[in-house]
Amino acid sequence: MTDPALMGVAELAGAIRHRQLSSVEATRAALHRISQWQPVVNAFVRVEADAALARAADLDRAAAAGQWAGPLHGVPLAHKDMFARAGGSMTGGSAILPGQPQPDPAPAVARLEAAGAITVGWLNMSEFAAGPTGHNIHFGHNRNPWDPSRITGGSSAGSGAAVAARMVAGALGSDTGGSIRLPAAMNGLIGLKPTYGRVSRAGSMPRAWSLDTIGPLTRTAADASLMMAAISGHDPRDPTTSRRPFPDDRTFLDRSVAGLRVGLPPQAWMADATPEVAGAVSAAMDVLAGLGMAGAAVPAPPLEPYFALGDAISKSEAAAAHGTWMRDRPQDYSVHVHSRTEAGYHIPATRYLEAMALRGRLLRQFVETVMAGIDLMAAPILTFPVPTIAETDEEQTAAIPAMVARLTRYTRPFNYLGLPALALPIGFDGAGLPMAVQLVGRPFSEPLLLRVAHQYQQATGWHRRVPNLPA
Template sequence: MSGLFTLGLVEMADAVADGSVTALALTEVALKRLETLGPRYNAIMALDGGTALEAARGVDRARAAGQPLGPLAGVPLAHKDLFYRAGRVCTGGSIIRKDFVPDVTATALERFDRAGALDLGTLHLAEFALSPTGFNAHYGHGLSPWNTAYGAGGSSSGSGASVAARLVPAALGSDTGGSIRHPSAMSGVVGLKPTHGLVPAFGAMPMAPSLDTLGPLTRTVRDAARIMSVIAGPDPRDAASLPAPRLDFEGGLTGDLKGRTIAVPGGYYREATTPEIQALMDAAVAVLKEAGARIVETGTPDMALVNALMQVMMTVEAATLHRRWLSERPQDYGAQVRARILPGFGLPATRYAEALMLRAGITREWLAAAMGDADMALIPTLGIPVPTIAETTQGTPEEIGAALGRVTACTRGINYLGLPSLSVPCGFTANAMPAAFQLVGRPYAEPALLQAGDAYQRRTDFHARLPPDCGPVD
């Protein structure tokens, strides 16, 4: 029975649908692994096993009765603790919200419910989703299943660790400056940051609404495509959720990239990349070329400007959301989080307005320089090997800030541009930690990114490797 933990999300859904496994069996295995291994990686906030088991029995009864099943029926999942479910505590990784009980359910969770997925509980995250490594002064650091001296990546740390350790086959995360892609890269799993607004953010704790995106962390690109087919699409309750073209996320997963062109930008992204990571990027490009893609080299616009404008938007919007709490309860913030929000109070309104007004033009400039006529661009997710927890928490504030800046160098600008990005594991560095590339596309290019990522995974096995000490739990 314990071998069920090796199944991916699509495999689990197919197995429940054809009757080769029960939803109850899958849920029992997942709960046991979450309860046993989850604390080892500080991946769990709260589990609700009783409700999940009863829901699993309901799926099994429906199948036995010949009733139609949803595309995720019987699949056990857990999610970052910023997705609201009515009547359930949602901490947002903070002590300020440790007793907050929302009266609404996030759109994404409602769509999972309708698809038949099972919700086992909530997963660790950085305080108020404000750390690229998974640091949390109140609940402890999210730990990597590959080596607990390293962070799992943040802010969706529990999502990354839980998928990597095979506690659940997939989990939702949020991404404001890389918070899906950091944990996916640092934990060795797939992470998709969709086009801004493609997945409704209603019912998810915001950090900077103009940048926030919601998306999946999974073991395989195919699993991410299945999730996107469930959670994407407009919702009138979310002002940023705009009508989008109807996208087929799974139909193009053929393994063939003939006719696709992938740009490889130099300049800023190469300068932000160590030789060890660059070698892995070059190897990934070779695999994609073998799959039929045409590779072209391109440049980049002024990324210092892109990153600066992104920082303005993030800090001003975060300061606006946290103004009352920072005034009334400053002691209830971790020092690192408080220091990241406070600069937002000192920026003039004209600077924020400038960041908004320049956004569309700078996005066009980035696409022209980094992609040109290509279908997508390939850049590192992290340009450096995964740092240890000590390297990102010890030292002067300036030293810590510089270390965190190196982690986010290749991700944060993409949020300002509002573009989709798919992070895919592509090997390991000398410290035995995972590395990843990201494929960035034009708005609503998710099907093309998924097609390329899937073609890569059909020819490699990095996504299939299991971290040490994550085997069966008897």
């Protein structure tokens, strides 16, 4: 049998359900893989081996009695360390949150566990979810399993590294300006930023509550759909959550995509792409065409206004959330996070309110014009190779805003609009680093994005490539 650590969420769940593998065996395989890769990528801040093995044993006993917790029965997962859990602690990648009172448990994690998942530990991240690179001065920098000198992307940095290194089959992350899609793109994973309001944020550390979303990082679209089915749905603790259902079965993934219309990446958005990235995106569009999808040119509105409006909201709400700590414990912030959070105090209230008031109108305008006549659109994520840790040194305060803007230029606008967006791996560059494209849909069109991504993955197989443990 294949090493269980190399199996994805759906494959593990199926093997356990068909008695080809036990929950304990799956968990031990994950823990062994963690012991091998943790010194290389620094993805975990806590591994809860004893608790995970005890839960796995309980699940195996239940299965022997014919009792199945749900579709994720026995699957080892780990999550960004920003979700509250009964009796647990949360670091948020910071020096401040440890020891602070915790909110009630996060429904997103609780729903995965109710579906049978096993939480084996908690993952490193950018401090306070405030960085797109994965640097962290408190717990050590996250490192990319494809090349440990490179960044993982952030802020869901450990989530990207852990899933790519096959330490766990899937992980939760959060996305306020690209924090799921960037680590997914840089680590060769599917990363889904859901529609704003699709998944409850209750019990999770906020960065900017008007933009925050919770979603999965996995190796396949099928795996992401399993996790999304578990975590989606209305939650009275988060009044922004929608009651719109997410499909419970995976049959929608296998429906043909022939006849769907995809908006091709606007040339203006690809103008700064390296030839290698541009070629990979073009080849990916050719694969979709081979599946019967029709490409269509779409208008290319300037992204800068959406970026600026989203940035105003993000900085303002972060400053409000961190006000007390910024006054009382400024020395406990990294230079990067302190400088970015402090900037929020200089944004006029009128600018923040304007950004909030324009959202609905600009969303409707985007959907009715840019997305008119298409089912989904493709857009870049990174138009250049994954940078090194040294190249994105966050201690240079003057360079921080430009660095953040360069990394999040194509992701933050879709947080402002609240649209679902999926990072889709499309190959590797000459240095062996992942490349990706972004699929963007109308509100609540996650099943469509996952279906297209699934069909693309079946036609290509990039997701089957595994990073090698450095000698």
